[in-house]
Amino acid sequence: MAVRSNNAQNGDLRRLILDTARHLLVQDGYSNLSMRKIASEIDYSATSIYLYFDNKDVLLHALIDEGMKQLFEALSNIAEQHEDAPLERLEALCGAFISFGLSNPEYYEIMFQLRPERMERYPPEKYREARRNLDFFRSALDEGASQDVFDVDDPRVSASAIWASLHGTVSLLLAERVDVRIDRDDFIQAAIRQTLRSYTRSATARHP
Amino acid sequence: MAVRSNNAQNGDLRRLILDTARHLLVQDGYSNLSMRKIASEIDYSATSIYLYFDNKDVLLHALIDEGMKQLFEALSNIAEQHEDAPLERLEALCGAFISFGLSNPEYYEIMFQLRPERMERYPPEKYREARRNLDFFRSALDEGASQDVFDVDDPRVSASAIWASLHGTVSLLLAERVDVRIDRDDFIQAAIRQTLRSYTRSATARHP
Amino acid sequence: MAVRSNNAQNGDLRRLILDTARHLLVQDGYSNLSMRKIASEIDYSATSIYLYFDNKDVLLHALIDEGMKQLFEALSNIAEQHEDAPLERLEALCGAFISFGLSNPEYYEIMFQLRPERMERYPPEKYREARRNLDFFRSALDEGASQDVFDVDDPRVSASAIWASLHGTVSLLLAERVDVRIDRDDFIQAAIRQTLRSYTRSATARHP
Amino acid sequence: MAVRSNNAQNGDLRRLILDTARHLLVQDGYSNLSMRKIASEIDYSATSIYLYFDNKDVLLHALIDEGMKQLFEALSNIAEQHEDAPLERLEALCGAFISFGLSNPEYYEIMFQLRPERMERYPPEKYREARRNLDFFRSALDEGASQDVFDVDDPRVSASAIWASLHGTVSLLLAERVDVRIDRDDFIQAAIRQTLRSYTRSATARHP
C-alpha cells in the first residue's frame, strides 16, 4: 500500500507505522491488529517495527497517547471559544466529543473501549492523564453552577455521567447499532439535548 | 470442570456447551474464547462442538440470542410491574438495563460491543429482533407523553438516546474507566437521573 | 527422513516424535532442539506434536524419564549379576554407567548436563527419583564396607564422588575433549581403576 | 549498565565487550548470550561489536582463550608454590581446578562443556593449546613417580583420568545435581581424596 519511497526521510517510519496501525485498527479492530499485518502493509519486515516500538503494547500506548492529545486539543479549543458561556461551552464540548469519536474511530476503540485487564502493560498514570479531558466538562458545570445556569449536585459525578452519555452515543454509532431509520444527526442532537436539559435551570432552555 | 455425567440427559450437550462458553466468556473475555477451551472444560472433544454449532460464529450468535432473550425477559418483567406509571416504569427500565449489563458482562460484550462488520456471519434480522428491547423504552415514553408526564419530541429517537446513555454507563463501568473516587452507585443513580430529568415535565421530579 | 507410512499404527506417532527428538538431540544438542525441526523431520506439522505433548518441556521430560528408566534397568541388571561381590559389582556398575552414557549421548545431555534453572518446568520429584540410580553405588560401597573389602567413610558422599568421576569421564568423551592420542578404552579403564582403587582395602586390588 | 564514560580510554571497547559478555554469561548462560544484549548493556550499538569480533563465535573463542589463560595462571601459581612436593602439588592442583570451575561458571561452561562439533568455527589448535593445562597434572604425576611417591602406569592417561574426575565434580556442582543433603565442601574433599588415593603409594596417605 504505502510505497517504500515514502520513507525517504529518516524517522518517518515511526510515523508510517503509527498511521498504518490506525488504519488497520479501523478496518479490523484491536483484537485483529498484528505486528505482521502492519509490517506487510507498509512493505517492511515485522522486525523493523521493533526498531521503533519495544513491543506491541508500547505501539498501542503511543497511539492512545496521540488520541488523548488530539481529543484534548479539540476540547481545549472549544473551551476557549466559549469561555464566558458555560451552557454554550458544555453544548459545544459535547458536540466536539462526539465529533472526535466519529471521525477517529481508530483511536476511539483503543482509547475508551479496551478493558484495562486486557492491556496489562498500560501505565496507570496514563489513565489519570487521560482523565484530564473530563475536567473540561466538570469546569463548565462548575462555572455554570456558580452562575446559576446549571443545577448540579456533584460536578465530578455529573461530568462522568455526561461522559457516559456521550460515550454511549459514539459507541452505538460506531458499532452501527442505531436504528437505520433514525437520522444520524437527529440522534446526536437528541443525545446532546437530553444531556444538557438535565442540568439547565430555566425551562426555556428546553426548546432552544 | 463440569463433569461428564452432568450430561446424562441426551441432547443436553448443546446446553452444556452454551453454559460453558458463557462462563469462559466472563472469565477471559470474548477474544480469548476458544472452541478448544470450551471443549476441554466440559471434557468433550473439540470436534463434538461442531455437531451442535457449525462454527464459532454460530455458537456466538446463539449466545447473543440467549442474552437478548434474557434482557427481554428482564425488561418485560419490569414493564409489567409498573404498567400504569410511565415515569416509574422508565426509571425501573433504566435500572434494569444497567443491572443486566453489570451482572452479565459476558453477554454485554458480545451483545452490544462487538461490531457487526467484524461478525460477518451474524444475520442482520437478528439485530432487528434485538432492537425489540428498545420498544420498552419507547412505549414508556409514548405513554408518558400521552399522559402529559413526559415532554418528548420523537419517542423513537429519544428511546435510542436513552439507550445510548445507559449503554455508555454500562460500558464505562465494565471497562473500569470511571474515576475510582466516584461511588459506583452514585454514578449509576446520577446517570439514570440525568436521563429521566430530560423528559420529565414537572420540576418536582428533579429531586425525587 | 522417517516415512509417513511408518505411522500406520495409531499411537506410534508419540514414539516417533520421541525417537526423532533423541536423534536431533545427538546431532544438534539441547539448545538447538526445536518443535519445528522435530516436526519437519517426521513430515508432520508442528501442531501435531502438541497432540502428544503439552509443550516442549513435557516432551523433554518424557525423554529424561525414559533415559533414567533405561539407566536404572542397566544398573539393576548389573547389580543382580554380581550380587555377592561388592567389589566386582562396583566395578561393573562403573563400566555400565560409562557405557550407558557413551551409547546414549542423546539422553546423557538432557539427563545430567542440563542446568535445572534452564529447565524450569521439570518437577522436582523427578530429580529425587533420578537419584535412585546413585543408590546402586552406595549399596555396593555399604556392603563392601561391612565385608571389609572397602574402606569408606561416608558411603553417600563417596557414591556421589564416584558418580562425579564417571560423569566427568563420560562428559569429556562425549565432548571429544580427551587427547586423541589416548586410546578410548585405556582411558575408561584408567578412570574406573582410579575410582575403585581409592576404596579397596588390599593392595592386591591395585593391579587386578 | 556500564556507563559510556567507562570507555574513556580508546580501544578499551574490546575489553569492555569481553567483560560484559562474561557477566552476561554468568547471569544467563551461554545459550542466552546474545550480541544485542551485550551491546545494550554497554550502551553501544550492536554493530559496534562487529568492529572487534567478526561474529559471535569469534567473540566466544576470545572468551574461551581468556578462560584458558586464567586457568593456566592459576595452575601455574599453584605448581610453583609446591615445586618440590609432587603429592602436595597434585592435591593443590586439584583444589585449584575445582575452585576455578566453581568461581568461574561462565568460563567453565564455554571452556569445557561446549561440544566442538557445535562450535564449528573454533580452530582445533586452540584445543591443543588448552590441553597445556593438563600438563601440570601430568608433571606432578611424573615427578611423583620418579620419587616413588606415586604409583602410576601411564602419566598421560592418568592425568586425563584425574581431569575427568575433577571435571565431573565441577559439572555436577554447577548443574546442582549433587544431593543437597551432602555438604558441598565434604563432597569436594571426598572427590579430591578419592583421586589422590589412587596414585599414592603409602597407606598413610589415606587419612591425612
Added chain:
DNA sequence: AATGAATGAGCATTCATTCAT
C-alpha cells in the same frame, strides 16, 4: 571508530476447522 536502518530465519504456541471413522 561507530552507528542507524533493516532483514530473513527462527522460535513456542494457539486456533478454528476438517475428515475419516
Added chain:
DNA sequence: GATGAATGAATGCTCATTCAT
C-alpha cells in the same frame, strides 16, 4: 452422537548479521 488425528495459518518476539554512511 462422538471422536482422534491432523493441519495451515497466525501471533509476538528474538537473533545474528549486513550495509551504507
